[in-house]
Amino acid sequence: MKDIRFRLEEKSDYRETETVLREAFWNQFAPGCIEHFLLHSIRDSSDFLPELDIVATYNGKIIANIDFTKSMIISDDGKKYTTLCLGPIGVLPSFQKEGIGGALIDYAKKLIREMDYDYRAIFLFGDPNYYSRQGFVPAENYTIRTSDNYFAAAHQVCPLYPGALDGITGRYFESPAFVADESAAEIFDKQFPEKEKLTGVKLQPVFNKLVKMVKKYQD
Numbered sequence: 001m002k003d004i005r006f007r008l009e010e011k012s013d014y015r016e017t018e019t020v021l022r023e024a025f026w027n028q029f030a031p032g033c034i035e036h037f038l039l040h041s042i043r044d045s046s047d048f049l050p051e052l053d054i055v056a057t058y059n060g061k062i063i064a065n066i067d068f069t070k071s072m073i074i075s076d077d078g079k080k081y082t083t084l085c086l087g088p089i090g091v092l093p094s095f096q097k098e099g100i101g102g103a104l105i106d107y108a109k110k111l112i113r114e115m116d117y118d119y120r121a122i123f124l125f126g127d128p129n130y131y132s133r134q135g136f137v138p139a140e141n142y143t144i145r146t147s148d149n150y151f152a153a154a155h156q157v158c159p160l161y162p163g164a165l166d167g168i169t170g171r172y173f174e175s176p177a178f179v180a181d182e183s184a185a186e187i188f189d190k191q192f193p194e195k196e197k198l199t200g201v202k203l204q205p206v207f208n209k210l211v212k213m214v215k216k217y218q219d
Contacts, residue, residue, distance in 0.1 A: 009053040025088030029207040031197035035083045035088040037185040045177035063119040075170035085174045086124040120164040125154045143169035153213035
């Protein structure tokens with residue numbers, strides 16, 4: 001891997017990082033993207049963790065970013081357990097397939113494990129083919145469902161220490177900050193150079209199939 005450096009994002013980086021995410025996600029999973037707007041929005045949330053807002057740089061330029069927010073499991077016996085939600089994470093297209101995303105995740109895990117806080121696990125919604133290589137497994141393996149009580153193929157988890165999820169079953173709740181206002185996202189995107197929105201390209205067919213891979217939990 002090239003001489004990539006990791007550091008925390010600074011406020012002066014905000015627009016550059018948003019541009020990186022926009023380039024990384026444009027037309028990947030849907031025509032256009034909202035990930036840059038999502039990052040812009042969640043920074044104002046009390047669930048956002050600036051101490052885990054990490055950028056990767058090459059020759060002083062930001063080429064990738066990873067972010068985390070607080071989330072939780074509400075177990076079937078009513079207890080609450082604090083967890084983390086990974087995302088968004090993105091790498092500039094010209095730097096993809098070089099292991100930078102995985103290195104960012106590993107770097108973030110190291111920081112998390114050094115924190116004086118009991119985050120039990122990292123959750124995300126993403127492509128299992130990729131995230132299984134980063135230590136994630138289906139949340140269904142732990143009988144942990146989405147907030148609306150479904151098992152979803154895209155719903156994955158990485159326990160942060162041995163036994164972190166032992167005996168815990170229930171529903172997972174991410175931050176309300178992830179509910180994106182699509183009209184606001186459209187307005188926000190006009191601050192960036194115009195790009196063509198395309199349908200049916202890149203990973204869009206795979207993503208459309210993945211989001212339909214859900215099943216209702218039967219107690």
